[in-house]
Amino acid sequence: MVRLGDVIATSTGTFTAQCYELYHSPALGDLVKTNGHYPTFGVVYNIYTGGLDPTRKPTARGQNEEKEEDVYNNNPQLKHLLRTDFEAIIVGHKMGSEMLYHLPPVPPPIYSFVHTCDEEDTKPIISNMSVLRTLATSNLEAIEEVISAYIRNGFKYQLDNTEFLKTVGVHLISNLPGELKKVEYILKRVTR
Amino acid sequence: MTTDNPVGNYLGLVIGGSLNQGVDVLLDPEADIEGIGGGQQVVIQGKNMRFFGIITDITLQSTDQSIKTNPPDLSDPVMASITSKAAMYATIRVIMALTISGTISDSDPPKPARNIPNHFSKVYLASDEDINMVFGSEDQRHFWIGTPPDLESRVRLNLEEFVKRSNGVFGKSGTGKTFLTRLLLIGIVQKNTAVNLVFDMENEYGWAGSFEGPGSVKGLKNLFPSKVAVFSLDEYYSRRRNITPDYLVKIGYNEIEPEDIEILRENLNLSSVAADACYTLRDVYGKDNWIKKLIALDREALQELSNKNNLNLMALSTLQNRIRGLTRFSFLEEKSTGRLVEQILDNIDAGKHIVLEFGGFKDNLDAYILVTNLLTRRIHSMYAERADAAMGDESIMPKPLVITIEEAHKFLNQGIASQTVFGTIAREDRKRRVTLLIVDQRPSGIDDEVMSQLGTKLSCLLDNEKDVDSVMSGASGSRELRSVLSKLESKQQSLIFGHSVPMPIVVKVRDFGTPESYSTLMGPDEKPDTAETLEELEQDRQDFFGKE
Numbered sequence: 146m147v148r149l150g151d152v153i154a155t156s157t158g159t160f161t162a163q164c165y166e167l168y169h170s171p172a173l174g175d176l177v178k179t180n181g182h183y184p185t186f187g188v189v190y191n192i193y194t195g196g197l198d199p200t201r202k203p204t205a206r207g208q209n210e211e212k213e214e215d216v217y218n219n220n221p222q223l224k225h226l227l228r229t230d231f232e233a234i235i236v237g238h239k240m241g242s243e244m245l246y247h248l249p250p251v252p253p254p255i256y257s258f259v260h261t262c263d264e265e266d267t268k269p270i271i272s273n274m275s276v277l278r279t280l281a282t283s284n285l286e287a288i289e290e291v292i293s294a295y296i297r298n299g300f301k302y303q304l305d306n307t308e309f310l311k312t313v314g315v316h317l318i319s320n321l322p323g324e325l326k327k328v329e330y331i332l333k334r335v336t337r
Numbered sequence: 338m339t340t341d342n343p344v345g346n347y348l349g350l351v352i353g354g355s356l357n358q359g360v361d362v363l364l365d366p367e368a369d370i371e372g373i374g375g376g377q378q379v380v381i382q383g384k385n386m387r388f389f390g391i392i393t394d395i396t397l398q399s400t401d402q403s404i405k406t407n408p409p410d411l412s413d414p415v416m417a418s419i420t421s422k423a424a425m426y427a428t429i430r431v432i433m434a435l436t437i438s439g440t441i442s443d444s445d446p447p448k449p450a451r452n453i454p455n456h457f458s459k460v461y462l463a464s465d466e467d468i469n470m471v472f473g474s475e476d477q478r479h480f481w482i483g484t485p486p487d488l489e490s491r492v493r494l495n496l497e498e499f500v501k502r503s504n505g506v507f508g509k510s511g512t513g514k515t516f517l518t519r520l521l522l523i524g525i526v527q528k529n530t531a532v533n534l535v536f537d538m539e540n541e542y543g544w545a546g547s548f549e550g551p552g553s554v555k556g557l558k559n560l561f562p563s564k565v566a567v568f569s570l571d572e573y574y575s576r577r578r579n580i581t582p583d584y585l586v587k588i589g590y591n592e593i594e595p596e597d598i599e600i601l602r603e604n605l606n607l608s609s610v611a612a613d614a615c616y617t618l619r620d621v622y623g624k625d626n627w628i629k630k631l632i633a634l635d636r637e638a639l640q641e642l643s644n645k646n647n648l649n650l651m652a653l654s655t656l657q658n659r660i661r662g663l664t665r666f667s668f669l670e671e672k673s674t675g676r677l678v679e680q681i682l683d684n685i686d687a688g689k690h691i692v693l694e695f696g697g698f699k700d701n702l703d704a705y706i707l708v709t710n711l712l713t714r715r716i717h718s719m720y721a722e723r724a725d726a727a728m729g730d731e732s733i734m735p736k737p738l739v740i741t742i743e744e745a746h747k748f749l750n751q752g753i754a755s756q757t758v759f760g761t762i763a764r765e766d767r768k769r770r771v772t773l774l775i776v777d778q779r780p781s782g783i784d785d786e787v788m789s790q791l792g793t794k795l796s797c798l799l800d801n802e803k804d805v806d807s808v809m810s811g812a813s814g815s816r817e818l819r820s821v822l823s824k825l826e827s828k829q830q831s832l833i834f835g836h837s838v839p840m841p842i843v844v845k846v847r848d849f850g851t852p853e854s855y856s857t858l859m860g861p862d863e864k865p866d867t868a869e870t871l872e873e874l875e876q877d878r879q880d881f882f883g884k885e
């Protein structure tokens with residue numbers, strides 16, 4: 146379990162965390178969890194990097210550099226002027242030792258630590274199809290891509306990927322009625 | 338109800354519908370949709386009772402309209418699998434026919450359904466056990482007529498009920514009407530519920546033999562020699578086939594009445610004026626002589642007759658012409674010598690079934706209509722007289738008589754049904770003891786009222802809309818059953834509905850023509866009623882197969 150950052154904004158269904166290190170965010174579709182009274186689980190759906198001070202936009206600096214890395218190497222202050230944030234959609238929480246697949250009574254507090262999830266956390270979540278419903282019915286941007294990535298992450302815990310895809314597919318279809326093409330698109334992204 | 342349905346018969350769940358139009362059943366994804374057919378019987382287990390119904394429609398549906406216009410890539414096995422599982426589904430439409438509240442018994446028989454099952458009631462294909470439960474078991478009234486497609490169980494007709502009303506066998510050409518009719522006749526002989534009088538235009542019911550080439554099958558006389566009398570119109574035809582008919586039919590001119598010409602009007606292409614002239618001629622020359630006189634008249638005499646009686650000469654001359662044509666039939670003679678009607682009645686009284694073969698007059702509709710009408714009229718009136726005289730006293734009531742006619746629309750079309758004896762028989766109540774078994778390939782040609790009076794209809798495939806309409810007229814659930822009727826197999830399959838079956842059912846008609854079929858049909862297949870018939874049957878068997 147790696148600590149990634151702290152919660153810096155939170156609401157009923159999503160939370161935002163800031164990474165401790167620039168660019169050290171989890172990947173799209175990854176499961177993350179917060180500490181706190183109700184350890185809360187989320188799927189990363191948005192990653193954002195920008196200036197520490199939102200009123201000051203980064204400016205171009207690479208014109209006289211050979212390589213991209215040199216921009217950072219020659220401007221060590223940049224690491225402190227830029228930040229990486231990520232946002233996660235809440236898919237469940239823990240009450241004591243019990244995993245519940247609905248929203249926690251209150252969202253995680255600001256400055257909760259955010260961690261990656263290990264196998265023990267991930268396995269049951271991946272095999273719980275109601276998570277797909279939470280994702281599929283949210284109106285978040287590019288959610289298809291997020292679902293594809295989320296499913297792909299699940300592969301490493303499966304004995305038979307095809308069977309897993311079929312199960313997932315059937316659930317997606319029933320949660321996205323009339324949107325067969327969307328389901329097809331999601332499943333295609335998983336394998337390609 | 339404790340009957341368990343075999344798991345493999347599970348079809349799905351009731352999800353909606355109505356009593357009138359039937360309930361919709363969501364087909365279980367595991368059910369084999371291609372194995373399900375319109376017309377199949379199903380059982381629905383409701384909360385308090387069991388329902389029997391018939392599949393009238395099967396629909397493929399999808400949750401996603403875009404499937405039609407923009408289908409997913411089905412070469413991808415995952416897509417193919419999940420689409421068929423989650424986005425496609427099938428429903429079947431079932432019309433309710435019967436309800437069963439407990440175990441079936443005489444005191445609690447299946448009732449016509451006036452209810453529908455609850456939402457999510459489970460639906461099963463009917464099993465053999467279910468069919469047996471509903472269609473009765475072997476007894477002295479129930480005759481095995483066929484099996485439901487895909488099942489082994491026997492569907493039985495209650496022949497005691499059957500002969501109480503006029504009935505019809507329909508279907509387009511070559512669908513098995515004659516075979517089915519023959520089975521019905523055999524059933525009546527076997528169960529002894531009535532006496533048959535068959536007007537056998539095509540020589541298919543009385544005799545048959547291997548010399549008639551492949552495909553020919555035994556007739557009633559072959560199977561029940563001691564119980565059947567064959568009357569033949571054509572001695573030479575019988576002789577050529579090495580058959581001795583029991584009686585030869587001779588009809589005198591004096592036995593022909595104006596009504597007999599009237600019914601032939603269309604066939605003979607006579608104007609109504611010409612047909613009406615028959616009545617005048619009868620009045621002028623007398624009932625015994627009018628034909629004889631008419632055909633002998635020369636031109637002048639005809640002219641004179643026309644002037645005197647104010648008859649149109651043209652019409653009269655056409656009439657003379659046509660009647661001369663009829664009198665060329667070899668079975669007609671100037672003066673009747675025999676006592677044909679009495680012979681027929683004597684045989685009927687002796688409990689014998691009668692097949693009247695047309696021999697070489699096969700396919701001659703004029704001969705068929707003339708003889709059938711003439712004899713039926715006279716036999717019916719004598720029979721009815723007796724029935725009336727018995728005044729309901731069962732012990733002296735004549736035995737029910739079933740008269741079988743082919744090409745029934747010739748006798749019962751809209752134009753003449755109200756005037757002919759056939760219309761009378763079809764409409765009159767059962768106390769007169771005479772009923773018709775009509776066989777026809779164009780039922781739409783038959784008067785609607787007659788069609789709606791029929792007790793039991795057995796229909797093979799019909800594809801003409803009008804014919805389907807006319808057969809279904811008056812049947813409950815007719816709109817839904819229509820589709821079943823027009824989708825029957827092209828042979829040897831029949832939809833049966835009406836008084837002698839508890840619910841409409843599609844059957845594969847019992848095989849006829851194999852040695853086994855003969856032996857089960859002529860033998861004491863299902864316990865004969867008396868020792869005497871048993872003996873007779875045994876005798877018939879020996880005549881047929883030789884002594885063992």
Ligand SMILES: Nc1ncnc2c1ncn2[C@@H]1O[C@H](COP(=O)(O)OP(=O)(O)OP(=O)(O)O)[C@@H](O)[C@H]1O
Nearest residue numbers: 509510511512513514515516828829846847848849
């Ligand atoms: N129950 C049956 N058992 C065996 N064969 C049958 C049966 N019913 C029909 N067939 C087959 O179908 C053929 C046609 O049957 P059938 O002569 O009864 O038809 P139909 O409807 O009377 O025809 P048409 O309109 O020409 O009189 C038969 O010759 C026979 O081969």
Ligand SMILES: [Mg+2]
Nearest residue numbers: 511514515516
């Ligand atoms: Mg026929």
